Amino acid sequence: MNTKKNIIIDCDPGIDDSLALLLALQSEELNVIGITIVSGNAPASIGAQNALKVLELVDRLDIPVYIGAEEPLEVPFVSAQDTHGEDGLGDSQIPFVTSSQAKANAVSFIKDTLKQNPETTVLALGPLTNIALALKEDPDCFAKVSRFIVMGGSYLSHGNCSPVAEFNFWCDPDAAKFVFSQNLPIPIEMVGLDVTRKIVLTPTVLEYMKHTQNKNIYRFIQQITQFYFDFHWAHEKVLGCVINDPLTIAYLLDSTIAQGFDSHVEIATSGISRGQSIVDDHDFWQLPNNCHILTNVDQTAFWHLFLTRVLKAEENELSQVLPQLLEVRA
Ligand code: RIB
Ligand code: CA
Numbered sequence: 001m002n003t004k005k006n007i008i009i010d011c012d013p014g015i016d017d018s019l020a021l022l023l024a025l026q027s028e029e030l031n032v033i034g035i036t037i038v039s040g041n042a043p044a045s046i047g048a049q050n051a052l053k054v055l056e057l058v059d060r061l062d063i064p065v066y067i068g069a070e071e072p073l074e075v076p077f078v079s080a081q082d083t084h085g086e087d088g089l090g091d092s093q094i095p096f097v098t099s100s101q102a103k104a105n106a107v108s109f110i111k112d113t114l115k116q117n118p119e120t121t122v123l124a125l126g127p128l129t130n131i132a133l134a135l136k137e138d139p140d141c142f143a144k145v146s147r148f149i150v151m152g153g154s155y156l157s158h159g160n161c162s163p164v165a166e167f168n169f170w171c172d173p174d175a176a177k178f179v180f181s182q183n184l185p186i187p188i189e190m191v192g193l194d195v196t197r198k199i200v201l202t203p204t205v206l207e208y209m210k211h212t213q214n215k216n217i218y219r220f221i222q223q224i225t226q227f228y229f230d231f232h233w234a235h236e237k238v239l240g241c242v243i244n245d246p247l248t249i250a251y252l253l254d255s256t257i258a259q260g261f262d263s264h265v266e267i268a269t270s271g272i273s274r275g276q277s278i279v280d281d282h283d284f285w286q287l288p289n290n291c292h293i294l295t296n297v298d299q300t301a302f303w304h305l306f307l308t309r310v311l312k313a314e315e316n317e318l319s320q321v322l323p324q325l326l327e328v329r330a
Contacts, residue, residue, distance in 0.1 A: 004030060005121055007030050007031065007120065008121075013050035017245050019201075020151075023253075024249045032060075036066045036068050037067050037126075038126045039079070039171075040080065042081055042088030048102035066105060069106075072129055084227070085227045107134050120146060122142075124152070128150070132172075142185065142186070145186060150188055151196065151245050151247070152277070153166050153265070155277070166275065166277070177269050189251070190265065198299055199247050200240045202327070208307075212311035213311065213313075247302060254301065254305060264283070264285060264289055264291070265291040266280075299326055304319075
């Protein structure tokens, strides 16, 4: 009997999206039914090619990739190629995949797959344009979804592309507003900057990866993150890089890794608060809770999961080395 969790990953690869894909693809509990691509870190056509590069790396080109929305619902598209490189993978110039191609119609794939596969989990790691379009075309397509885990937004943490907005919700604020306003049958599990900022790939952790079994995976991670390291130092004087997206996968694999609370959340769409996730934590509006917001994360548990699954780090060695690797971030 297939006891694996069926998942769809909607993403905008993207350096940290690629790390999230690696974690999902290296986790036996998960069956990645398909990967859908949205414009965000890079245009969707580039993101699709990057998803194929990750699939080729782990010999999983059997998993289909679908290209979705090239533009946000209403605002002009603004990428994050200043952070992720023109190629969306840190200008690593990893060769194009020629043995497989992405398909079109990501939105149709999402709708049809969710209808045909009850209890599928949806993970959204980019702007919510594809998800919004699927719900606009078929408002009931999430009726049988098991979980909906979203990297996006922030509660008390400051924004990363404005004082108040996180990139995924800023890039397509109308899509985010629409998705959060749909009274979905399940809560939106919001993995926001409050917790993802504590997941930092440091030079020390990267150096440890070099000594693990999966050398080809290490080389890929090293290649795609150097650009990201330089950006984080230049803009935030952080040595290393925040890797947001993999926490969504880790949280799916082990929900004890992070904790939060339920609340009503709405997304601002214009002006200086464009993309802000407004959390009604004092219930001013007396509206139903639509979101579970994560506020605490166990960094050690995350890195243990990531390093053992993706780099095949040896459990006993890792237990000894992890305290040396991690600086506890306040
Ligand atoms: O704000 C961080 C998020 O925006 C991450 O998902 C990153 O990949 C970008 O999509
Ligand atoms: Ca992303």
